[in-house]
Amino acid sequence: MTTFTDPYASSQETTEGRVYSVTGGDWDSLVTEIGATKEERVVLNMGPQHPSTHGVLRLILELEGETVTETRCGIGYLHTGIEKNTEFRNWTQGVTFVTRMDYLSPIFNETAYCLGVEKLLGITNDVTERATVIRVMMMEFNRISSHMVALGTGALELGALSPMIFAFREREKVLDIFELLSGLRMNMAYIRPGGVAQDLPAGALTKIRETVKDLRHNFKDNEKLLIGNSIWIKRTQGVGYLDLAGCTTLGITGPVLRSTGLAWDLRKAQPYCGYENYEFDIPTTDSCDVYGRFLIRMQELEQSLRIIEQCVTKLEKLEGQPVMVADKKIAWPSQLSVGADGMGNSLNHIREIMGESMEALIHHFKLVTEGFRVPAGQVYTAIESPRGELGVNLVSDGGTRPYRVHFRDPSFNNLQSTAAMCEGGQIADVIAAVASIDPVMGGVDR
Amino acid sequence: MSKSGMFGSKGSGDTSGFSGLVKSETVIGSAQRPYGGYFDQVADDLERAYPLFSDAIEQVVVDRGELTLFIKPDRLTEVAKILRDQLRFEMCVGVNGVHYPDQTNRELHTIYSLLSITRNQRIRLEVCVSEKSPHVPSLVEVWAGTNWHERETYDMFGIIFDNHPGLTRILMPDDWAGFPQRKDYPLGGIEIEYKGATVPAPSQRRSYT
Numbered sequence: 104m105t106t107f108t109d110p111y112a113s114s115q116e117t118t119e120g121r122v123y124s125v126t127g128g129d130w131d132s133l134v135t136e137i138g139a140t141k142e143e144r145v146v147l148n149m150g151p152q153h154p155s156t157h158g159v160l161r162l163i164l165e166l167e168g169e170t171v172t173e174t175r176c177g178i179g180y181l182h183t184g185i186e187k188n189t190e191f192r193n194w195t196q197g198v199t200f201v202t203r204m205d206y207l208s209p210i211f212n213e214t215a216y217c218l219g220v221e222k223l224l225g226i227t228n229d230v231t232e233r234a235t236v237i238r239v240m241m242m243e244f245n246r247i248s249s250h251m252v253a254l255g256t257g258a259l260e261l262g263a264l265s266p267m268i269f270a271f272r273e274r275e276k277v278l279d280i281f282e283l284l285s286g287l288r289m290n291m292a293y294i295r296p297g298g299v300a301q302d303l304p305a306g307a308l309t310k311i312r313e314t315v316k317d318l319r320h321n322f323k324d325n326e327k328l329l330i331g332n333s334i335w336i337k338r339t340q341g342v343g344y345l346d347l348a349g350c351t352t353l354g355i356t357g358p359v360l361r362s363t364g365l366a367w368d369l370r371k372a373q374p375y376c377g378y379e380n381y382e383f384d385i386p387t388t389d390s391c392d393v394y395g396r397f398l399i400r401m402q403e404l405e406q407s408l409r410i411i412e413q414c415v416t417k418l419e420k421l422e423g424q425p426v427m428v429a430d431k432k433i434a435w436p437s438q439l440s441v442g443a444d445g446m447g448n449s450l451n452h453i454r455e456i457m458g459e460s461m462e463a464l465i466h467h468f469k470l471v472t473e474g475f476r477v478p479a480g481q482v483y484t485a486i487e488s489p490r491g492e493l494g495v496n497l498v499s500d501g502g503t504r505p506y507r508v509h510f511r512d513p514s515f516n517n518l519q520s521t522a523a524m525c526e527g528g529q530i531a532d533v534i535a536a537v538a539s540i541d542p543v544m545g546g547v548d549r
Numbered sequence: 550m551s552k553s554g555m556f557g558s559k560g561s562g563d564t565s566g567f568s569g570l571v572k573s574e575t576v577i578g579s580a581q582r583p584y585g586g587y588f589d590q591v592a593d594d595l596e597r598a599y600p601l602f603s604d605a606i607e608q609v610v611v612d613r614g615e616l617t618l619f620i621k622p623d624r625l626t627e628v629a630k631i632l633r634d635q636l637r638f639e640m641c642v643g644v645n646g647v648h649y650p651d652q653t654n655r656e657l658h659t660i661y662s663l664l665s666i667t668r669n670q671r672i673r674l675e676v677c678v679s680e681k682s683p684h685v686p687s688l689v690e691v692w693a694g695t696n697w698h699e700r701e702t703y704d705m706f707g708i709i710f711d712n713h714p715g716l717t718r719i720l721m722p723d724d725w726a727g728f729p730q731r732k733d734y735p736l737g738g739i740e741i742e743y744k745g746a747t748v749p750a751p752s753q754r755r756s757y758t
Contacts, residue, residue: 179718179720182720188736191752222613352639353693354640355694373671473757474757480613481615496645496660502757506647507730511643511645515697516694516697516698518697519693
């Protein structure tokens with residue numbers, strides 16, 4: 104019988120020094136072996152497959168004992184070439200691609216993209232109020248579900264299991280709303296250039312009102328668990344420090360910027376989708392640390408609920424208004440319907456094009472296969488995603504496909520602050536700092 | 550300028566009229582004063598703060614309510630510093646590239662989106678370089694946050710940012726050959742068989758653009 108040495112759980116000499124591979128259960132031997140050497144400086148490769156790196160983020164940490172002296176991020180493990188792919192699809196199909204970038208905030212990706220397409224088309228003001236209010240409501244629900252993951256996984260990574268259970272319980276309720284409205288829980292491709300894919304189903308507003316009530320009540324569970332919790336405070340206060348000057352030079356936006364005391368939120372500063380017509384506050388703290396960012400996210404939950412309530416009131420008044428622009432050369436010919444497996448065809452529409460009107464069939468065929476033309480030009484649209492400024496740079500050459508789609512994803516930009524937040528601190532605080540940036544690797548790598 | 554034909558697809562016995570398509574191409578020209586909105590104020594302030602403004606600027610474009618300043622590559626750093634220090638454009642929110650293979654000697658465009666929190670304004674800088682010599686000065690010394698964005702632009706378009714502290718690939722593997730977002734770089738993909746029929750790869754499908 105031959106014995107094998109596992110090449111992934113051993114140590115070997117390299118030109119850079121001794122390299123240890125640790126996969127889980129063999130920490131004791133590693134500690135003993137490193138303890139025997141007199142070397143204080145250790146370069147630790149953390150990730151990309153590590154449960155506390157928020158997906159496939161690779162951190163390369165240089166340590167002196169437990170102090171981090173240098174931090175580098177390795178990204179790109181989730182690069183899927185979405186931007187390149189959209190250049191080979193029509194403008195409407197682009198929605199289905201971009202929704203998969205930052206997978207925790209699909210509605211924001213879709214909205215930012217659609218606002219850009221509408222700006223290129225010059226139809227920004229033609230989008231009906233009902234469609235805009237639905238977009239706002241979906242975005243605010245999405246902000247809640249995204250913050251729930253940020254809080255839940257952030258706490259989990261610091262060793263607190265219960266907040267994660269509570270957070271995912273609430274996120275589930277939001278995903279149920281997404282499923283009710285769009286047929287899908289994630290990557291809905293619900294926001295379309297010109298409006299939204301379909302109107303609200305019957306009884307949706309009642310269900311939304313109940314959910315808002317539930318969420319408001321249940322958020323208290325996590326507040327009671329974490330706000331003022333002495334262990335939580337010790338792990339997060341004064342950790343991951345980044346002040347306003349650091350934020351501006353690094354281009355940091357979102358909760359990290361607001362934790363420096365600057366109330367910069369694009370919903371207020373440069374309103375889009377009619378955000379100027381809603382009453383809500385911008386929570387800030389001036390602690391510049393992980394605890395401050397945590398508090399901001401907790402408070403933003405309540406602000407999102409306030410906006411959703413105002414949306415529901417508006418939607419009641421806007422009952423019956425179309426949810427897509429009137430221009431038949433842009434609006435897809437039918438409203439889809441929600442089936443058991445997501446959004447599907449409308450049977451009425453199929454009856455019309457297959458049995459009644461050849462012109463309708465031709466129109467449908469042209470619009471769906473060829474798509475609409477978008478006048479040449481370049482635009483940049485930015486919205487406030489849960490993680491900061493989500494910018495979309497679109498270039499059209501006048502054709503039916505985008506010439507260039509670029510997403511300025513807030514996670515990608517904000518992740519650059521890892522070194523500034525972590526160097527000089529303890530290795531355990533790296534986890535807290537990265538969690539407070541809330542990077543989503545789907546958005547970082549695209 | 551106009552283009553006729555099937556815009557890229559060849560060899561189909563098409564009788565649908567698809568091959569008779571004509572596409573007209575619009576070229577967005579330089580804007581003349583007044584630019585409208587806050588753009589005149591930005592231009593005035595920039596002219597005042599930077600006497601060589603007219604020499605550094607190639608073109609000013611105002612389109613769809615957005616201002617784009619085309620800057621000569623060798624003047625970019627100076628203009629950026631003036632914009633940051635005197636016009637209070639504190640943030641460069643992002644850098645990206647666009648490849649225009651038809652614009653001879655200006656094939657590669659680098660686009661900077663600037664944001665002023667103080668003034669609550671946005672402008673865009675655009676720098677055009679040739680494929681043969683794709684050198685643009687790095688703005689990492691002006692806005693540290695452009696670091697990763699420039700690396701991404703290098704990775705995807707092969708635009709070389711001079712004096713960047715560590716210009717390496719960021720999304721693609723280190724040993725990757727080619728620059729994926731250039732227009733001559735193939736998308737790839739294979740034919741998909743579905744219920745007996747074959748759906749061609751996305752790049753091989755009929756294109757109307």
